[in-house]
Amino acid sequence: MQTVTPTTTAHINAIGTAVPPNDVHGAFHGLIDHMLTDRRSRAIYERMAKRSGIESRYSFIEPSVSDDGQTIDSERFYMRGSFASTAQRMERYERWAPELALQAIDQLDDDIASQGITHVVVASCTGFVAPGLDQILIRRTGIDPSAERTLVGFMGCYAAVNALRLAHHIVRSTPEARVLVVNVELCTLHLQETAQVDRLLAMLLFSDGATAALVTAEPKGIALTDFRPAAIPGSADLITWRIGDQGFAMHLDGQVPIRIAEALEHERTRNDADGILRGQQTSDFDLWAVHAGGRSILDAVERGLELPPEALEPSRTVLREKGNMSSATLMFVLARMMAARQEGHGERKGLGMAFGPGLAAETFRFSLL
Template structure:
């Protein structure tokens, strides 16, 4: 008996209304008292490959030159507690989810959604974001709900894997997958240059995808995960008294490049490439974790410069939106003219690499 093949039929994406990248760069430059650190930060910001990031927090420059936001969330006094940040998540996350769902350009309430999968690692609320989506989007209250929490940048892969298995087992299923992150509510006041450079990467965004057995769009073939040995502390995401504290070790790009080079040369079907050579892959959907991460993938696999153009374009236009980023990349592929077999890759906490093979059909 042949199993149904899950397809991503549609993807809708959304960002909050306010552009914040330039304001963030100017704020940090003004805060850094050490001239050498300031020059280094500004040089790294210029080389980041990021032109814009978005937030629900609207930047404003006060009369004395202080850069803050119109709500004073990141004001001149004490910065917000984790509780205050979660209140912002509870207010804004549903709004962004509905915007992404609306971007699907279908009547979602009448679409017969049977399953809802929600991925997010930047906030908690109860009743959950999944329940807010069911109520606000007019879905059947009996829809089967699953929440993928605190998995970070590779959560989209895990969410699509769940949808893949649901459709394979229940071919009539219609799965709505929502990935959503409000990274900018976790900006930390810090004098540590490495932390500031990590915060430079992240913006807010959401994506909604319809996954069914209908043979249209992106066919999901198979999924595989590996863990890079000795890297458990390279990427961490901890809940502190003043928000969620992200740590990105400087060794991350080098470890990714080493692991991928080893994978490409192993010569069997047990790695991420499943025994194929990088040249056999027509399309690359690589999570845009940062310019250095994309450079590491390109160099580790010996890819031509144009191979990661979709990823670099999303990084340039939106920054790293954690779990939503890969979906933005796949959305661009869906709306483009390319076709053929591809490989999606995302790296994150663990330090793990999550992947799936796909075919873009026209």
């Protein structure tokens, strides 16, 4: 008779978070006022901006709106008629991304090397550099250079789930592993000069942020149960992220929230064990860790799954206070849940999900211990 070895469960033991020093949300509005000269377009933008659910977004770029609206930053990085090139943006990424990641790591542990890190997983989609962030962070933190490294690149907002899934598999296969998972995004490096309202509204969502998480077999924090991806047929062009001469250009179709709501309603009503609910009812979950991609995305999830308004409050709070930080956002939501945990409350079951190019979703079940 074959002996079955019990499966090790990976746990997020702690999460550190960081954002840059400058709130640029107001400065962005100042630039838009001068980029949209058509009265009707401005009226549409202003109406949608008020409904965004965002109050603050952060960047290393220092806001400084000129009287004539020609620029929104002190270094004239974004000056009308001469927005920065991709090369200039990547130079800033190489300078700033490690600094922001290190701030998040310090929030986790200011001497992370003492944690005996065996694996480093870094997720980022807003820049490229080689040697990569994985090597840079290992060198600057003093982590043993023999630590195994993996870089999850250019996957967009759901990369956080993919990074966690890697850590989950590492710990399951090597129970003594201690995995540092880093998400760092500098979305504000990729503003585009345009008079298209839909593109400006998409840019209105994005902000910069970084997280660092320690994932081990130690049973404390958040237990990771299982992971499951899903894709919506016929939606490949709804979210795209392409490299141009002036940064990375995002396309976010207005149909995205509609398609997400429809797909989730189908998942809820079919109650299939192979679906993202794993054959469970929404009432079986106490917590919903949903990527705060935007107010309309969160509304679509709430509507499609018929969740009570308070279910997505952690996600809405992160959106309001920080904006959409791409892959880092979901980790901010999980960090908020960990910080709000009350002693004696008992184990709480949760479902996490994030959406991105494809149009695809990455989901996972978890327990807050």
